[in-house]
Amino acid sequence: MLTAxxxxxxxxxxxxxxxxxxxxxxxxxxxxxxxxNKEIAWPVETMDMxxxxxxxxxxxxxxxxxxxxxxSRLPVKDSLLRRGVTFDATNACCxxxxxxxxxxxxxxxxCPVSKLLWGRIFTWMGVDLSFSLDEFMVFGKFHDKxxxxxxxxxxxxxxxxxxxxxxxxxxxxxxxxxxxxFDVVYSNILYLSWNWLASSNPLSFCSFYDxxxxxxxxxxxx
Numbered sequence: 001m002l003t004a005x006x007x008x009x010x011x012x013x014x015x016x017x018x019x020x021x022x023x024x025x026x027x028x029x030x031x032x033x034x035x036x037n038k039e040i041a042w043p044v045e046t047m048d049m050x051x052x053x054x055x056x057x058x059x060x061x062x063x064x065x066x067x068x069x070x071x072s073r074l075p076v077k078d079s080l081l082r083r084g085v086t087f088d089a090t091n092a093c094c095x096x097x098x099x100x101x102x103x104x105x106x107x108x109x110x111c112p113v114s115k116l117l118w119g120r121i122f123t124w125m126g127v128d129l130s131f132s133l134d135e136f137m138v139f140g141k142f143h144d145k146x147x148x149x150x151x152x153x154x155x156x157x158x159x160x161x162x163x164x165x166x167x168x169x170x171x172x173x174x175x176x177x178x179x180x181x182f183d184v185v186y187s188n189i190l191y192l193s194w195n196w197l198a199s200s201n202p203l204s205f206c207s208f209y210d211x212x213x214x215x216x217x218x219x220x221x222x
Contacts, residue, residue, distance in 0.1 A: 046070060049140045056153065057200035058160055062192075065167065066160045069108070070139060074167070077102040095173045096180060107170065109137055114166055117185055121162050124190075125155070126216055151216055154197065158215070161193040190215075 017025040019032075042050075053066055068074050075085070077092045078101055094102040096113035108114055122133045131142035139159055146152050165188040172178045190212060198205040206218035 042071065052140050052143075052156060053160075056156055056160070058157060058196050062160055062164055062196075065164055066139075069104070069163055069167075072104055074104060076104050076107055079104070095170050108163060108166055113180070113182075117166065117182070117189075118162065120186060121158060121189060124215065125158065126214065154193075154216055157196055158189070158193045161189045161196070165189045165192065 015025075016023040017029065019029040020026060049070055050067065053063060053070065056063065058066075065074075081092060092101050094100050094106055094111050096107070096111050100106050100111070109118070118137050119133060122129070122136050129136075130145040135141040135145070136155070136159070139156070142155065143152055146155065165185045168188065169178075169180065169185045173180060191208070193215070194205075194208050194211040198208075210218040
């Protein structure tokens with residue numbers, strides 16, 4: 001129902017965008033609205049992690065995957081069941097251990113199979129690390145203890161490669177009916193992390209052999 005108002009004769013109708021003072025639509029004003037809503041929807045810690053993520057030299061496909069992981073939007077089994085996408089509640093177990101229901105935290109961090117991978121990657125990175133395995137498993141958690149930006153870059157890249165390789169193996173087991181292989185997942189992590197960093201730093205990055213031997217010390221600079 002319209003309140004008391006009178007049309008103005010001889011004046012053309014116009015559209016006004018009330019999100020800025022000029023009344024004109026702009027992409028920047030939409031971006032500002034989205035940014036404000038993100039701050040409401042996600043904790044400050046998550047926003048900080050996402051800023052780190054988007055600045056990494058990692059292909060967009062893998063950044064999007066990590067973004068969905070960090071905001072808990074990957075289609076793991078418990079999420080699909082809640083949304084009614086699948087009704088096969090009898091097959092909701094983790095593909096790796098077959099002991100617990102598959103949710104995001106279990107699949108990537110709590111499952112004993114995934115934990116073994118994280119532990120092996122942590123050991124591979126070296127014995128002089130200033131942070132713990134538990135801190136490594138939380139994206140960006142170790143930043144306060146690692147002062148060199150180059151080292152943080154490499155560790156964050158390794159984190160994404162580890163998470164992606166876990167997800168890739170899980171999907172291969174479900175959709176391609178392959179058997180789990182620790183060696184395949186471990187090799188994928190080493191190769192992906194090396195390839196991403198080497199592709200963005202072709203003149204200064206080390207060989208894959210040196211990366212395999214000492215990942216955090218194998219190149220000159222970024």
